[in-house]
Amino acid sequence: MRVSSGWSPRLADAGAPTSERLVTALAEDILDGVVAEGERLPAHRALAEELGVALGTVTKAYAELGLRGLVRGTHGRGTFVSYxxxxxxxxxxxxxxxxxxxxSDEVIGDALAASAHRVDAEVLSACGPPGGRLEYRRTAAAWLASSGLELPPEELVLAHGAQQGIVAVLMAVGRPGRPVPVYTEEVTFHGALSYARLAGHSVHGVPIDRQGMRPDLLDRMLALDARAGAHAGIRPVVYVTPTLQNPTGATMCASRRRELVRVARSHDVLVIEDDVYALSEERTAPALVELAPERTFHVSSASKALSPAIRLGMVKAPCAFRPRxxxxxxxxxxxxxxxICVLLDELVGAGIASTVRASIRDEGARRTALAREQLGSALFLAPKTGYHVFLPMPPEHARRLAAAAQDAGVLVTDPDSMLADPQGSRVGGVRLSLGAPPMAELARGLSVVRDLLGAAPTPSGK
Amino acid sequence: MRVSSGWSPRLADAGAPTSERLVTALAEDILDGVVAEGERLPAHRALAEELGVALGTVTKAYAELGLRGLVRGTHGRGTFVSYxxxxxxxxxxxxxxxxxxxxSDEVIGDALAASAHRVDAEVLSACGPPGGRLEYRRTAAAWLASSGLELPPEELVLAHGAQQGIVAVLMAVGRPGRPVPVYTEEVTFHGALSYARLAGHSVHGVPIDRQGMRPDLLDRMLALDARAGAHAGIRPVVYVTPTLQNPTGATMCASRRRELVRVARSHDVLVIEDDVYALSEERTAPALVELAPERTFHVSSASKALSPAIRLGMVKAPCAFRPRxxxxxxxxxxxxxxxICVLLDELVGAGIASTVRASIRDEGARRTALAREQLGSALFLAPKTGYHVFLPMPPEHARRLAAAAQDAGVLVTDPDSMLADPQGSRVGGVRLSLGAPPMAELARGLSVVRDLLGAAPTPSGK
Known part of the structure; x- marks a missing residue:
């Protein structure tokens, strides 16, 4: 339905305050391209009358959209879509x-332009102290604090993205030229697997359930391998993603985390906690680094919760390992x-980083809801947040589905790249990343996968 | 000598065309802070009359300085120093x-602002194809071409700086978990040494002379080690910097390069050519990658010849190794x-990258001339270009000189970090990096080092 100014919002889903519902409705239509860049939104007063809400409600909603970079007010001319x-x-x-x-492009552009005048000899200096300049570590700590994790800036090491952080930790925990045994979820982040293999580390896939890695089976594997002498003189490492695991979307509850820490302590192993998908400022369970700071390497970034353009990774290492x-x-x-540090500082300082993080969480929830709707019981988990979902099936089915999807114009992640044990894996599956495409394309992609699932054999033999 | 508008140039050093000499004189005084940011330069006509040169000469010189970002013309108000x-x-x-x-800050700021409107979903996409998006590889190839090396964009792999490129090559040439024997100049780039050690590779220091690595001795070492079984099943790698070697400043002539290639071929070893210091568009000798493309990994970057802010590394690998x-x-x-790619593209496209590269070469020459003047015969080489020089001396003298210099407020690179064999090294020395400090500070730093050399024992026993 379009009004004279080109557009009118739906205001369904009662429950939240009206201004929030208005923001959500407006944002979705802008993101989906229902209202295009440059279109003028209804005047504040006209929209308030049309929807029967207070003028202040519309004003507040438009201001919020402005902060997100989705609209821009031009004095005396109205409010225009800028996304x-x-x-x-x-x-x-x-x-x-x-x-x-x-x-939005415009917000990044503005932040770049605002950064431009801060570019000077200091900023250009290639080498700071080990770990990064303190002011940048403060920015990183402020960013982490906005996801509810307070870590002292002095204890952070900055990296060019989380993956560089993971690689650096794997280098720091090993001895030169000697492989490190890495225990990880049987399906996991392909980037970590790929480096571990190139560097010659041995990778051990720990079975998962709906909360991710199973500490009881990790316990048993570590005990067996230790008895077989697999750890001779080397401290094994557990690489684990407790929140919104990639690819399964599993999140560990607090007691699962405590159990994992107990196992890690009893075998005296080190833990790499990949926390790049922590999107919420209200954590439902403590981070492993809070439970076991003496053995946990906490790795995070700004890319996954903000934008891939902001490639800043951060590592909090146990004290003794920090210099390494x-x-x-x-x-x-x-x-x-x-x-990039200056850019993040601009975004954190202006409050944009937190707003965008919240929007990404909300938009992720909308997209996973769509995936639940389309794929229902075929999903490993029906997460309420995040922006990736996983269809479990035997590796050979996954390969076939990925190929068929590609033929139908839908790309999914190479299923084998996520397997800790590509040869012997009993489990496998297809990861669907929901974040990149526009909503209409996502819907089409999901329906293609759904149709293929109906046609192809699935693990349960459907 | 100052004129009413605040400044008047010296025009010594006849030889070059007048406008070039004017640019040099003006640029030096701006860089040295003799004329400060915001000061107005003499009017074109007034300066032409004062110096007795054609009006066009001054106009041309001011335009060149504008391109370098050192001055900015404001219509009707005159030309102002913007550096x-x-x-x-x-x-x-x-x-x-x-x-x-x-x-200059202003040029980077302008390029950032110009980049801002090019930031869109495409630019933000984190993952391109392996090796980097083709348009960025074209930018990298255009940058390389401006240093006189033509390499096809399709064959380049882009990295986050040259050092990441070197690390990737060292990973790609080895087998998982097995150390690679790395042969390199007995003093060399500490970044490569530091990764090689952390990754467990064995490092072998090849003696140098005034043209860098000695191919005859490399030949002998490879033969001996092969006979001793040191290379069992692994192809050794030679990591070498043929142009403006770091730290010595040595550059190999064409026949030395051919000899090195002959040795590499006869032992069938791979070669990593670190070419980050190639500053000139007129190469005096071919690159190793031109002589032996079948075994040479050519690594270059934009950081060392342009600005540390532009962290773009590029690797040209032998065909079979490119995917790895x-x-x-x-x-x-x-x-x-x-x-960063968009930023470099802005700078290459506007012709700024080439101009700045040439200016850096000229400024480097001015700084090495100062070092020759101050340190003369104590230098390993008296290079006419580049921006680092090396004082050879036994490692323990080098450590002592570095400590004494630090006490006197002058920082030099940790001498041990550059040694291929920190324990057994016969050679050693102190690297002086001439690029970072303002000219007046550089002069003070060099005189401090000169005085310490006079006071402390030097290799020749002075």
Missing amino acids: RASPTSGTVDLAMNMPPRLL VADAVRSLGLPVSPL | RASPTSGTVDLAMNMPPRLL VADAVRSLGLPVSPL
């Missing part, structure tokens, strides 16, 4: 695990671009 | 090997920031 929805393309990309694009992690980051090349 | 010289600080930093800061190098870059984390 360009991604163009639809032939192929639906469910392969790249990118956050929904909520940081910083050294490892340095040995991997120039660690973090100061331009 | 802020680095503030003098207490400490003279001769440790960080940074190019002289010739890319691209994989290794990916396994190290997000490879290269698209923002």
Whole structure:
């Protein structure tokens, strides 16, 4: 339904305050391209009358949308959409695990322009102290605090993205030239697997359930391997993603986390906690780094909760390992671009980072809801948040489904790349990344996968 | 000598065309802070009359300075200095090997602002194809072409800086978990040494002379080690910097390069050519990658010849290794920031990159001339270009000199970090990086080192 000014919002889903519902409705239509860049929104007063809400409600909603970079008010002329929805393309990309694009071009452009005058000899200086310049670590700590995790800036090591942080930790915990046994979820982040293999580490897949890695089976595997002498003189490492695990979407409850820490302590192993998908400021369970700071490497980033353009990774290492992690980051090349640090600082300072993080969480929830609707019981989990879902099935089915989807113009992540044990894996599956495509394309992609699931054999033999 | 408008140039050093000499004189005084940011330069006509040159000569010189970002014309008001010289600080930093800061804040700011409108969903996409998006590889190839090396964009792999490129190559040439024997100059780039050690590779220091690595001795070492079984099943790698070697400043002539290639071929070893210091568009000798493309990994970057802010590394690998190098870059984390690629593209496109590269070469020559003047015969080489010089001396003298210099407020690179064999090294020395400090500070730093050399024992026993 369009009004004279081109557009009128739906206001369904009662429950939340009216201004929030208005923001949600407006934002969705802008993100989906229902109202295009440059279109003028209804005047405040006209919209308030049409919807029967207070004028202040509309004003508040428009202001919030302005902060998100979705609209821009031009004095005396009205409020215009300033977000360009991604163009639809032939192929639906469910392969790249990118956050929904909520940081608008215009907001990044503004932050870049605002950063421009802060670029000076200091900013350009390539080498800071190990771990990164303190002011940038403060920005990183402020970013982490906005997800509810308070870590002292002095204890952070900055990296060029979370993956560089993980690589640096794997270098720092090993001895030169000696492989480290890495225990991880049987399906997990392909980037960590790929480095571990190239570096010659041995990877051990720990069975998962709906809360992720199973501590009881980790316990048993560590005990057996230790008895078989697999750890001779080397401390094994557990690489685990307790929140919104990639690819399964599993999140561990507090007691599962405590149990994992108990097992790690009893075998004296180190833990790499990949926390890049922590999107919420209200954590429902403590981070492993809070439960076992003496053995946990906490790795996080700004890319997955903000934008892939903001490539800043951060590692909190146990005290004794911090210099080695910083050294490892340095040995991997120039660690973090100061331009990116300045950019993040602009975004955190203006409150944009938190707003965008919340929007990404909301948009992720909308997209996973769509996936639940389309794929229902075929999903490993029906997460209420995050922006990736997982269809469990035997590896050979997963390969076949991925190929068939590609033929139908839908890309999914290479199923084998996520397997801790590509040869012997009993489990496997297809990850669907919901963040990248525009909503209409996502719907089409999901329906293609649903049809293929109906046609192809699934693990339960449907 | 100051005129009413605040400043008048010296025009000594006849030889070059007048407008070039004018540019040089003006640029030096701006870089040195003799004329400060915001000062107005003499009017074109007034300066032409004062110097007795044609009006066009002054106009041309001012335009060139404008392109470099050192001055800015304001219509009807005159030409103003737009470069802020680095503030003098207490400490003279001769440790960080940074190019002289010739890319002005204003030019970077302008390029950032110009990039801002190019930031869109495409640019933000984190994952491109392995090796980087083709348009960015074209930018990288255009940058390389401006240093006289033509490489096809399709064959380049982009990385987050040259060091990430070197690390990726070292990962790609080895087998998982098995150390690679790395042969390199007995003093060399500490970043490569530091990764090689952390990854457990064995490092072998090849003696150098005034042209860098000695192929005859490399030949002998490879033969002996092969006979001793040191290479069992693994192809050794030679990591070498043929142009403006770091730290010695040595550059190999064409026949030395051919001899090195002959040795590499006869032992069938791989070669990593670190070419980050190629500053000139007129190469005096072919690159190793041109002589032996079948075994040479050519690594370059934009950081050392342009600005540390532009962290774009590029690797040209032998055909069969290209996918492995691209994989290794990916396994190290997000490879290269698209923002940086767009920024470089802005700078290359506007002709600024070439101009700044030439200015950095000229400024480097001015700084090495100062080092020759101050330190003369104590230098390993008296290079006419580049921006680092090396004082050879036994490792224990080097450590003592570095400590004494630090006490006197002058930082130099940790001498041990550059040694291929820190325990057994016969050679050693102190690297002085001339690029970072303002000229006046550099002069003070060099005189401190000169005085310490006079006071302390030097290798020749002075």
